[in-house]
Amino acid sequence: MPLKKPKHTTANISSSIESEDISLETTVPTEDISSSDEKDGAGKITKQLLERKELLHNLQKLKIELSQKNLLIDNLKVDHLTKVEELEERLNDALHQKQVLTLRLDSQLKLQQEENGKQQALRKQEMDTIMLRQKQLEETNRQLCDRAGDLRRSLRDLELSEEKYTELKDLSEDKLTIPEFVAIRFYEAVNPLRALATELQMKKSDLTEDLESHRCQIKSLMEV
Known part of the structure; x- marks a missing residue:
């Protein structure tokens, strides 16, 4: 019985990661920057942008790695399913050959049993004929012995x-x-x-x- 192919979950994972990217990219700090702290605020914004870019870059790398691993998993699944199908096909062939050989063996065994039965019947018939002939010869021999005895007595x-x-x-x-x-x-x-x-x-x-x-x-x- 062929195995059911598992459903791929790559699309769901990718959509989840993309939604995270969007949320990260669209998130904007809601802090109010005063005019007196404008320089410090600009420095903080630049640092946050750098951190955000680094996070996006790392996230992209993870997405690529995840995609590659998903592709590898898919290939392994395909190989596994192919091997399973090949094994199932070989198993079916072996079962078919076993069935053919079993039928052939049963047929030959039946023919051999019939031939043995015929040979046994023939040998029994021959043995019965031999036994009957032996009895007839014994009876004939007895009669000849009796006649010989009578003849000897009559010729004395x-x-x-x-x-x-x-x-x-x-x-x-x-x-x-x-x-x-x-x-x-x-x-x-x-x-x-x-x-x-x-x-x-x-x-x-x-x-x-x-x-x-x-x-x-x-x-x-x-x-x-």
């Missing part, structure tokens, strides 16, 4: 008799269970190997007997 006895093999072999594959299907394939893969192993065992026995016979013959020939 894959041995089929020839009658059971013939019975299952007559059925179509879509009517067979997985253990039955595996048992058939296991029988077909293992049974020939078992027959071959039996045959080889028999041949081994025959060869062992022949070898023992030959050893005995060689031993007999060597003793002769």
